[in-house]
Amino acid sequence: MTEQESHVEIPQNHPRRVSLLTRAKLTEGVRQGITSLDGLLAHGRGEAFDYLLGERTRDFAARAIEAAAALFLVAKRPVISVNGNTAVLVPQELAALSEILDSPLEVNLFHASREREVRIHDHLLSHGARQVLLPEREFVLPSLQSNRRFVNGRGIYQSDVIFVPLEDGDRCEALIQSGRKVITIDLNPLSRTARTASITIVDNIVRALPLLVDRAQALASESRSTLDNLLKSYDNGSTLREAEIALREVVHAAGSAP
């Protein structure tokens, strides 16, 4: 069986079908040695925020996705960082984005192991990716202590814009401090990652990535000045404020239900 199939049978009309399929992909990812156990815990946290935000792509997320596509297209050397969760959840979309932007995918793990890195590398190739880089011990990002500091010399090391979906706060801060622009996907608008990144997409990655691929494709033929104007008019502070308001309002609405 392929990596995309799952052992779990979920009825087509089940109200939580997407959420259950997503969980099944991640637990299958653990069995395949791609996803870490901590990745499951992290996904659970994201699920709770997604639930509070109504499990749909809100306007503030759509605007961030549009700006992210523009920033990728004006970047000189964009790189897409991939971890165990993103690899099992959206491998085809990562491959498509890499193709449109002519940007490599680079495996970077919090809980690093060469075996898992190679499995993710192979998993991405089998889903259509062409450029997948692995960390190299000779290239180090300053101000990071964890294994994440090792990067690829032709990838993150020389990147100017980096996409780090589902990321930890330390790494996002270190990348920003290094002068790079960071695009992230994070369902918690209050997290350090969300508050530090240049562009924060507060949405579930399984909904956001197809939209991001679509917007990158659509904007790829636009002029540089159109993209620049799009970026000039984007305000990540507004995105975060609107996401926080949405979170509060959903809690409020649920709380006043009979």
Add this chain to the structure above:
Amino acid sequence: MTEQESHVEIPQNHPRRVSLLTRAKLTEGVRQGITSLDGLLAHGRGEAFDYLLGERTRDFAARAIEAAAALFLVAKRPVISVNGNTAVLVPQELAALSEILDSPLEVNLFHASREREVRIHDHLLSHGARQVLLPEREFVLPSLQSNRRFVNGRGIYQSDVIFVPLEDGDRCEALIQSGRKVITIDLNPLSRTARTASITIVDNIVRALPLLVDRAQALASESRSTLDNLLKSYDNGSTLREAEIALREVVHAAGSAP
């Protein structure tokens, strides 16, 4: 090494030490075949709500814990239902509560397997528990489809009050419909379980269980009328409303931070 020890070294002064130790217990539980992968996802969801609630036992939770202790003590046949997450997170406290109430622990799993049931049984015994029951195919709870419908004839089957921490909504509803009183622990005050249970403790189980053991011990010497009055003055609707307000306020406060 014992089940309580973990492979992970976390500095004593780490600001998220308790949360990281809790995660490490669960991932170790998976490696031991006690916790399910879905249990990790569920814990992650709980973590997000705990984070929003400030990771401390709020007044509404302390009141629910007091009422829960009273309800256990007036019950004729209280039973404590145990799943993979509760078994690895608070085995000693479950054993202590079982002792104080003279109430059996009963293993009941959503993702049932006899092997995992027996592992949990043995894990609880090795942490001081004396009465640990397993499901029997001859005893079935009506209006439940999943494996959870099978119960022990000397345990849940004949219980009047049942403690089901970290539970799914279907099971909580079925137990209430069967005329039993249900005490639960659930960090999401908006969940079906939280809204259906007789007493809902909106708190992290690793903080709530030691407090519950303490209150049960303290109230064990009180008269029946004191316990009855305590229960009469407890209102689970207020608990849920206050928990919802707390959730909203924390989101609000975090959102207005600079």
